[in-house]
Amino acid sequence: MSPPQTAARARPFRDGLLRLDPPRLLGSHCPACGTTAFPSRTFCPRCRAGDGLVETELGVEGRVHSFTVVRQAPPGVEVPYVLAQVDLPADDVRLMARVVGVAPEEVVLDMPVTLELAPFGTAEDGTVLLGHRFTAAAEVAR
Numbered sequence: 001m002s003p004p005q006t007a008a009r010a011r012p013f014r015d016g017l018l019r020l021d022p023p024r025l026l027g028s029h030c031p032a033c034g035t036t037a038f039p040s041r042t043f044c045p046r047c048r049a050g051d052g053l054v055e056t057e058l059g060v061e062g063r064v065h066s067f068t069v070v071r072q073a074p075p076g077v078e079v080p081y082v083l084a085q086v087d088l089p090a091d092d093v094r095l096m097a098r099v100v101g102v103a104p105e106e107v108v109l110d111m112p113v114t115l116e117l118a119p120f121g122t123a124e125d126g127t128v129l130l131g132h133r134f135t136a137a138a139e140v141a142r
């Protein structure tokens, strides 16, 4: 299977946050203590090492640790939506992200979710800006 060609130009909404093909979040890994952090850090949040941190791709499979249903938002933002703390067990990382693919009332703790990239906006030059979110995984697709 060949990778799909993207017609419109796209890039992460923030440099260094994610990789587009294949979709992966980018964190930093500390060889000194083994801690992985997201987003990427210039020093280790656990042992404070400032040297030797390496960029690392995070796993795409997560679990909902906790969540809230957002019902009020600025104009232009569709509500309700689910904002969750998602654990990535393969990396021992917890991050904040939207969860999509199910109705808010169907989200439960420990629900399996999978990373996906979605348009986040458009840059002044027309480039599509992509951000990360997680979709409820009814079954493991990969």
Ligand SMILES: [Zn+2]
Binding pocket: 030, 031, 032, 033, 034, 035, 044, 045, 046, 047, 048, 049
């Ligand atoms: Zn460390």
